[in-house]
Amino acid sequence: MALAVGMRVLTRALLRPWARGLRVAPGRTGPAAGGGDGMRCFGSPRVLVEPDPAAGVAVVKMRNPPVNSLSLEFLTELLISLEKLENDKTFHGIILTSDCPGIFSAGLDLTEMCGRKPEHYVEYWKAVQETWLRFYLSNLVVIAAINGVSPAGGCLLSLTCDYRVLANNPKYTIGLNETLLGIVAPFWFKDTMVNTIGHRATERALQLGLLFPPAEALRVGVVDQVVPEDQVQSTARSVMAQWLAIPDHARQLTKTLMRKPTADRLLTERDADIQTFVRFICRDSVQKSLHAYLEKLKQKKG
Numbered sequence: 102m103a104l105a106v107g108m109r110v111l112t113r114a115l116l117r118p119w120a121r122g123l124r125v126a127p128g129r130t131g132p133a134a135g136g137g138d139g140m141r142c143f144g145s146p147r148v149l150v151e152p153d154p155a156a157g158v159a160v161v162k163m164r165n166p167p168v169n170s171l172s173l174e175f176l177t178e179l180l181i182s183l184e185k186l187e188n189d190k191t192f193h194g195i196i197l198t199s200d201c202p203g204i205f206s207a208g209l210d211l212t213e214m215c216g217r218k219p220e221h222y223v224e225y226w227k228a229v230q231e232t233w234l235r236f237y238l239s240n241l242v243v244i245a246a247i248n249g250v251s252p253a254g255g256c257l258l259s260l261t262c263d264y265r266v267l268a269n270n271p272k273y274t275i276g277l278n279e280t281l282l283g284i285v286a287p288f289w290f291k292d293t294m295v296n297t298i299g300h301r302a303t304e305r306a307l308q309l310g311l312l313f314p315p316a317e318a319l320r321v322g323v324v325d326q327v328v329p330e331d332q333v334q335s336t337a338r339s340v341m342a343q344w345l346a347i348p349d350h351a352r353q354l355t356k357t358l359m360r361k362p363t364a365d366r367l368l369t370e371r372d373a374d375i376q377t378f379v380r381f382i383c384r385d386s387v388q389k390s391l392h393a394y395l396e397k398l399k400q401k402k403g
Protein backbone atom coordinates (compact mmCIF):
# COMPACT_ATOMS: atom_id res chain seq x y z
CA MET A 102 0.00 0.00 0.00
CA ALA A 103 2.71 2.43 1.09
CA LEU A 104 4.80 1.37 -1.86
CA ALA A 105 1.87 2.02 -4.17
CA VAL A 106 1.53 5.55 -2.81
CA GLY A 107 5.25 6.06 -3.37
CA MET A 108 5.02 4.79 -6.92
CA ARG A 109 2.12 7.16 -7.62
CA VAL A 110 4.22 10.12 -6.43
CA LEU A 111 7.10 9.01 -8.63
CA THR A 112 4.88 8.34 -11.62
CA ARG A 113 3.21 11.73 -11.23
CA ALA A 114 6.62 13.34 -11.02
CA LEU A 115 7.73 11.59 -14.17
CA LEU A 116 4.73 12.97 -16.01
CA ARG A 117 5.76 16.55 -15.30
CA PRO A 118 7.03 18.45 -18.31
CA TRP A 119 10.50 18.98 -16.86
CA ALA A 120 10.80 15.31 -16.01
CA ARG A 121 10.06 14.11 -19.54
CA GLY A 122 13.04 12.82 -21.39
CA LEU A 123 15.06 12.41 -18.20
CA ARG A 124 15.13 8.66 -18.32
CA VAL A 125 18.26 8.25 -20.33
CA ALA A 126 20.75 10.87 -21.30
CA PRO A 127 23.41 8.71 -22.91
CA GLY A 128 26.87 10.09 -22.59
CA ARG A 129 30.49 9.21 -22.82
CA THR A 130 31.65 5.78 -21.78
CA GLY A 131 32.37 6.13 -18.08
CA PRO A 132 35.88 6.17 -16.72
CA ALA A 133 34.62 3.56 -14.32
CA ALA A 134 32.88 1.58 -17.00
CA GLY A 135 34.41 -1.69 -15.98
CA GLY A 136 37.04 -2.75 -18.47
CA GLY A 137 35.52 -1.07 -21.48
CA ASP A 138 32.54 -3.34 -21.83
CA GLY A 139 30.79 -0.46 -23.52
CA MET A 140 28.33 0.50 -20.77
CA ARG A 141 27.91 4.23 -20.96
CA CYS A 142 27.41 6.92 -18.39
CA PHE A 143 23.78 7.85 -18.18
CA GLY A 144 21.61 10.01 -16.02
CA SER A 145 19.92 13.32 -16.42
CA PRO A 146 20.87 16.99 -16.43
CA ARG A 147 21.49 17.06 -12.69
CA VAL A 148 22.51 13.48 -11.94
CA LEU A 149 25.41 11.73 -13.64
CA VAL A 150 25.61 7.95 -13.31
CA GLU A 151 28.95 6.27 -13.96
CA PRO A 152 28.37 2.52 -14.14
CA ASP A 153 30.99 -0.10 -13.36
CA PRO A 154 29.10 -3.25 -14.35
CA ALA A 155 32.05 -5.54 -13.69
CA ALA A 156 32.01 -4.48 -10.04
CA GLY A 157 28.21 -4.24 -9.89
CA VAL A 158 28.59 -0.65 -8.73
CA ALA A 159 27.45 2.73 -10.05
CA VAL A 160 28.81 6.09 -8.98
CA VAL A 161 25.96 8.59 -8.76
CA LYS A 162 27.23 12.15 -9.00
CA MET A 163 25.04 15.03 -7.93
CA ARG A 164 25.52 18.02 -10.19
CA ASN A 165 22.98 20.70 -9.44
CA PRO A 166 25.25 23.76 -9.27
CA PRO A 167 26.09 25.90 -7.53
CA VAL A 168 25.41 24.01 -4.28
CA ASN A 169 23.45 20.81 -5.05
CA SER A 170 20.41 22.20 -3.27
CA LEU A 171 17.67 19.59 -3.27
CA SER A 172 15.13 21.21 -5.56
CA LEU A 173 11.99 19.39 -6.73
CA GLU A 174 13.52 18.72 -10.15
CA PHE A 175 16.77 17.49 -8.65
CA LEU A 176 15.03 15.16 -6.19
CA THR A 177 12.96 13.72 -9.02
CA GLU A 178 16.04 13.08 -11.11
CA LEU A 179 17.77 11.43 -8.16
CA LEU A 180 14.76 9.16 -7.64
CA ILE A 181 14.65 8.21 -11.29
CA SER A 182 18.34 7.29 -11.27
CA LEU A 183 17.94 5.26 -8.10
CA GLU A 184 14.95 3.41 -9.49
CA LYS A 185 16.76 2.68 -12.74
CA LEU A 186 19.74 1.22 -10.88
CA GLU A 187 17.55 -0.79 -8.53
CA ASN A 188 15.68 -2.31 -11.46
CA ASP A 189 18.90 -3.31 -13.21
CA LYS A 190 20.19 -6.62 -11.84
CA THR A 191 23.73 -5.62 -12.83
CA PHE A 192 23.98 -3.28 -9.88
CA HIS A 193 24.32 -4.15 -6.21
CA GLY A 194 25.76 -0.92 -4.89
CA ILE A 195 25.80 2.84 -5.37
CA ILE A 196 28.39 5.39 -4.38
CA LEU A 197 26.64 8.71 -3.87
CA THR A 198 28.91 11.70 -4.31
CA SER A 199 29.02 15.26 -5.62
CA ASP A 200 30.19 16.79 -8.86
CA CYS A 201 30.12 20.31 -7.31
CA PRO A 202 33.55 21.17 -5.90
CA GLY A 203 33.57 21.58 -2.11
CA ILE A 204 29.88 20.92 -1.71
CA PHE A 205 28.15 17.59 -1.14
CA SER A 206 24.71 19.18 -0.84
CA ALA A 207 23.44 22.44 0.68
CA GLY A 208 20.30 20.60 1.77
CA LEU A 209 16.71 21.33 0.90
CA ASP A 210 16.27 24.08 -1.63
CA LEU A 211 15.23 27.13 0.36
CA THR A 212 13.58 28.69 -2.68
CA GLU A 213 11.14 25.74 -2.73
CA MET A 214 10.07 26.67 0.80
CA CYS A 215 9.84 30.45 0.47
CA GLY A 216 7.05 32.57 -0.96
CA ARG A 217 5.25 29.68 -2.67
CA LYS A 218 1.66 28.48 -2.54
CA PRO A 219 0.59 25.75 -0.08
CA GLU A 220 0.01 23.34 -3.01
CA HIS A 221 3.65 23.73 -3.96
CA TYR A 222 4.77 22.98 -0.42
CA VAL A 223 2.65 19.79 -0.48
CA GLU A 224 4.25 18.65 -3.72
CA TYR A 225 7.73 19.50 -2.56
CA TRP A 226 7.38 17.78 0.79
CA LYS A 227 6.04 14.61 -0.86
CA ALA A 228 9.19 14.51 -2.98
CA VAL A 229 11.40 15.01 0.10
CA GLN A 230 9.60 12.21 1.94
CA GLU A 231 9.81 9.92 -1.07
CA THR A 232 13.53 10.53 -1.52
CA TRP A 233 14.22 9.73 2.11
CA LEU A 234 12.10 6.56 2.02
CA ARG A 235 13.61 5.29 -1.23
CA PHE A 236 17.20 5.85 -0.23
CA TYR A 237 16.72 4.72 3.37
CA LEU A 238 15.09 1.44 2.33
CA SER A 239 17.05 0.80 -0.86
CA ASN A 240 18.04 -2.83 -1.38
CA LEU A 241 21.30 -1.65 -2.86
CA VAL A 242 24.34 -0.96 -0.74
CA VAL A 243 24.55 2.83 -0.69
CA ILE A 244 27.80 4.49 0.34
CA ALA A 245 28.20 8.24 0.64
CA ALA A 246 31.51 9.64 -0.55
CA ILE A 247 31.13 13.05 1.07
CA ASN A 248 33.42 15.43 -0.78
CA GLY A 249 32.08 18.72 0.53
CA VAL A 250 29.98 20.57 3.06
CA SER A 251 26.77 18.80 3.99
CA PRO A 252 24.24 20.76 6.08
CA ALA A 253 20.65 19.79 6.95
CA GLY A 254 18.99 17.92 4.05
CA GLY A 255 22.47 17.18 2.65
CA CYS A 256 23.39 15.51 5.92
CA LEU A 257 20.05 13.67 5.96
CA LEU A 258 20.70 12.29 2.48
CA SER A 259 24.06 10.94 3.62
CA LEU A 260 22.43 9.47 6.74
CA THR A 261 20.17 7.33 4.53
CA CYS A 262 23.32 5.63 3.22
CA ASP A 263 24.81 2.47 4.72
CA TYR A 264 28.25 4.01 5.23
CA ARG A 265 29.71 7.52 5.11
CA VAL A 266 33.25 8.45 4.10
CA LEU A 267 34.05 12.13 4.63
CA ALA A 268 36.95 14.09 3.11
CA ASN A 269 39.24 15.55 5.74
CA ASN A 270 38.81 19.24 5.07
CA PRO A 271 37.83 21.55 7.94
CA LYS A 272 35.41 23.36 5.62
CA TYR A 273 33.42 20.17 5.07
CA THR A 274 31.07 20.39 8.00
CA ILE A 275 28.08 18.09 8.37
CA GLY A 276 24.99 18.12 10.57
CA LEU A 277 21.32 18.96 10.98
CA ASN A 278 21.49 22.74 11.45
CA GLU A 279 17.77 23.48 10.97
CA THR A 280 17.39 25.40 14.24
CA LEU A 281 19.93 27.96 13.01
CA LEU A 282 17.48 28.80 10.23
CA GLY A 283 14.57 29.10 12.67
CA ILE A 284 13.07 25.81 11.49
CA VAL A 285 12.71 22.41 13.09
CA ALA A 286 14.03 19.06 11.88
CA PRO A 287 10.98 16.82 11.34
CA PHE A 288 10.66 13.66 13.44
CA TRP A 289 12.04 11.39 10.71
CA PHE A 290 15.15 13.55 10.26
CA LYS A 291 15.59 13.29 14.01
CA ASP A 292 14.93 9.52 14.05
CA THR A 293 17.53 8.97 11.32
CA MET A 294 20.10 10.89 13.35
CA VAL A 295 19.17 9.07 16.58
CA ASN A 296 19.64 5.73 14.77
CA THR A 297 23.11 6.88 13.74
CA ILE A 298 24.58 8.66 16.79
CA GLY A 299 22.17 7.94 19.66
CA HIS A 300 19.61 9.97 21.57
CA ARG A 301 21.71 12.24 23.75
CA ALA A 302 24.15 13.24 21.01
CA THR A 303 21.20 13.95 18.68
CA GLU A 304 19.42 16.02 21.31
CA ARG A 305 22.45 18.26 21.64
CA ALA A 306 23.29 18.35 17.94
CA LEU A 307 19.76 19.22 16.83
CA GLN A 308 18.96 21.82 19.46
CA LEU A 309 22.24 23.64 18.85
CA GLY A 310 22.09 23.09 15.08
CA LEU A 311 25.64 21.72 15.20
CA LEU A 312 27.66 21.43 12.01
CA PHE A 313 30.49 19.05 12.79
CA PRO A 314 33.94 19.40 11.22
CA PRO A 315 35.42 16.05 10.12
CA ALA A 316 37.22 15.00 13.34
CA GLU A 317 34.13 15.81 15.44
CA ALA A 318 31.81 14.14 12.94
CA LEU A 319 33.88 10.97 13.24
CA ARG A 320 34.04 11.16 17.02
CA VAL A 321 30.28 11.54 17.41
CA GLY A 322 29.59 8.93 14.70
CA VAL A 323 27.85 11.07 12.07
CA VAL A 324 30.38 9.63 9.61
CA ASP A 325 32.14 6.27 9.66
CA GLN A 326 35.49 7.27 8.23
CA VAL A 327 37.48 10.45 7.53
CA VAL A 328 40.17 10.22 4.87
CA PRO A 329 42.37 12.62 2.88
CA GLU A 330 40.36 14.36 0.20
CA ASP A 331 42.03 12.53 -2.69
CA GLN A 332 41.18 9.16 -1.14
CA VAL A 333 37.44 9.59 -0.66
CA GLN A 334 36.39 7.79 -3.85
CA SER A 335 38.93 4.97 -3.56
CA THR A 336 38.00 4.42 0.08
CA ALA A 337 34.30 4.30 -0.81
CA ARG A 338 35.14 1.66 -3.44
CA SER A 339 37.11 -0.51 -0.97
CA VAL A 340 34.32 -0.26 1.58
CA MET A 341 31.81 -1.17 -1.12
CA ALA A 342 33.78 -4.31 -2.00
CA GLN A 343 33.64 -5.33 1.65
CA TRP A 344 29.86 -4.83 1.83
CA LEU A 345 29.25 -6.58 -1.50
CA ALA A 346 31.14 -9.64 -0.27
CA ILE A 347 28.23 -10.36 2.12
CA PRO A 348 25.44 -12.58 0.72
CA ASP A 349 22.98 -10.04 -0.71
CA HIS A 350 19.74 -11.52 0.61
CA ALA A 351 21.05 -11.74 4.17
CA ARG A 352 22.40 -8.19 4.07
CA GLN A 353 19.19 -6.81 2.54
CA LEU A 354 16.93 -8.53 5.06
CA THR A 355 19.09 -7.27 7.90
CA LYS A 356 18.94 -3.73 6.54
CA THR A 357 15.15 -3.96 6.34
CA LEU A 358 14.99 -5.37 9.85
CA MET A 359 17.02 -2.46 11.18
CA ARG A 360 15.33 0.33 9.23
CA LYS A 361 11.70 -0.66 8.65
CA PRO A 362 10.36 0.47 12.05
CA THR A 363 11.75 3.98 11.45
CA ALA A 364 10.42 4.12 7.89
CA ASP A 365 7.04 2.73 8.98
CA ARG A 366 6.61 5.65 11.33
CA LEU A 367 6.70 8.07 8.43
CA LEU A 368 4.69 5.76 6.18
CA THR A 369 1.83 5.66 8.66
CA GLU A 370 1.99 9.40 9.37
CA ARG A 371 2.81 10.59 5.88
CA ASP A 372 -0.23 12.80 5.27
CA ALA A 373 -0.14 14.25 8.77
CA ASP A 374 3.54 15.02 8.29
CA ILE A 375 2.75 16.90 5.07
CA GLN A 376 0.08 18.92 6.83
CA THR A 377 2.44 19.70 9.71
CA PHE A 378 5.12 20.83 7.27
CA VAL A 379 2.76 23.04 5.28
CA ARG A 380 1.25 24.63 8.39
CA PHE A 381 4.72 25.26 9.80
CA ILE A 382 6.31 26.60 6.63
CA CYS A 383 3.35 28.91 5.91
CA ARG A 384 3.74 30.72 9.24
CA ASP A 385 4.73 34.35 8.81
CA SER A 386 7.51 34.01 11.36
CA VAL A 387 9.00 30.98 9.55
CA GLN A 388 8.78 32.67 6.15
CA LYS A 389 10.51 35.73 7.62
CA SER A 390 13.31 33.58 9.09
CA LEU A 391 13.86 31.75 5.80
CA HIS A 392 13.84 34.97 3.75
CA ALA A 393 16.32 36.55 6.17
CA TYR A 394 18.56 33.46 5.98
CA LEU A 395 18.51 33.50 2.16
CA GLU A 396 19.28 37.22 2.16
CA LYS A 397 22.21 36.62 4.51
CA LEU A 398 23.56 33.98 2.10
CA LYS A 399 23.27 36.38 -0.80
CA GLN A 400 24.85 39.30 1.05
CA LYS A 401 27.78 37.13 2.12
CA LYS A 402 29.13 37.64 -1.40
CA GLY A 403 28.89 41.40 -1.61
Ligand SMILES: CCCCCCCC/C=C\C=C\CC(=O)SCCNC(=O)CCNC(=O)[C@H](O)C(C)(C)COP(=O)(O)OP(=O)(O)OC[C@H]1O[C@@H](n2cnc3c(N)ncnc32)[C@H](O)[C@@H]1OP(=O)(O)O
Binds near residue numbers: 170207286287
Ligand atom coordinates in the same frame (compact mmCIF):
# COMPACT_ATOMS: atom_id res chain seq x y z
C1 LIG B 1 6.71 21.35 15.17
C2 LIG B 1 7.37 20.50 14.13
C3 LIG B 1 7.35 21.16 12.81
C4 LIG B 1 8.13 20.40 11.78
C5 LIG B 1 8.11 21.17 10.51
C6 LIG B 1 9.16 20.76 9.60
C7 LIG B 1 9.84 21.93 8.96
C8 LIG B 1 11.14 21.50 8.32
C9 LIG B 1 11.45 22.35 7.23
C10 LIG B 1 12.54 22.29 6.51
C11 LIG B 1 13.71 21.51 6.70
C12 LIG B 1 14.78 21.89 5.99
C13 LIG B 1 16.06 21.23 5.97
C14 LIG B 1 17.07 21.93 5.07
O1 LIG B 1 17.81 21.27 4.41
S1 LIG B 1 17.08 23.63 5.00
C15 LIG B 1 18.54 24.08 4.10
C16 LIG B 1 19.70 24.19 5.02
N1 LIG B 1 20.88 24.53 4.29
C17 LIG B 1 21.78 25.40 4.73
O2 LIG B 1 21.68 25.96 5.80
C18 LIG B 1 22.93 25.70 3.80
C19 LIG B 1 22.87 27.08 3.27
N2 LIG B 1 23.98 27.33 2.37
C20 LIG B 1 25.24 27.57 2.79
O3 LIG B 1 25.55 27.56 3.96
C21 LIG B 1 26.25 27.86 1.73
O4 LIG B 1 25.58 28.20 0.56
C22 LIG B 1 27.18 26.65 1.43
C23 LIG B 1 26.42 25.38 1.14
C24 LIG B 1 28.13 26.46 2.63
C25 LIG B 1 28.04 27.00 0.18
O5 LIG B 1 28.69 28.22 0.36
P1 LIG B 1 29.29 28.99 -0.90
O6 LIG B 1 30.07 28.05 -1.74
O7 LIG B 1 29.99 30.20 -0.37
O8 LIG B 1 28.04 29.39 -1.79
P2 LIG B 1 26.98 30.56 -1.51
O9 LIG B 1 26.61 30.62 -0.08
O10 LIG B 1 27.48 31.81 -2.12
O11 LIG B 1 25.71 30.02 -2.31
C26 LIG B 1 25.66 30.04 -3.72
C27 LIG B 1 24.22 30.29 -4.14
O12 LIG B 1 23.44 29.17 -3.69
C28 LIG B 1 22.34 29.67 -2.90
N3 LIG B 1 22.04 28.65 -1.88
C29 LIG B 1 22.85 28.18 -0.93
N4 LIG B 1 22.23 27.23 -0.20
C30 LIG B 1 20.99 27.12 -0.70
C31 LIG B 1 19.85 26.31 -0.35
N5 LIG B 1 19.88 25.39 0.64
N6 LIG B 1 18.74 26.45 -1.07
C32 LIG B 1 18.68 27.35 -2.10
N7 LIG B 1 19.72 28.16 -2.46
C33 LIG B 1 20.86 28.03 -1.77
C34 LIG B 1 22.87 30.96 -2.31
O13 LIG B 1 21.80 31.76 -1.90
C35 LIG B 1 23.63 31.52 -3.48
O14 LIG B 1 22.67 32.05 -4.36
P3 LIG B 1 23.00 33.32 -5.27
O15 LIG B 1 24.13 32.89 -6.16
O16 LIG B 1 21.74 33.62 -5.99
O17 LIG B 1 23.41 34.43 -4.31
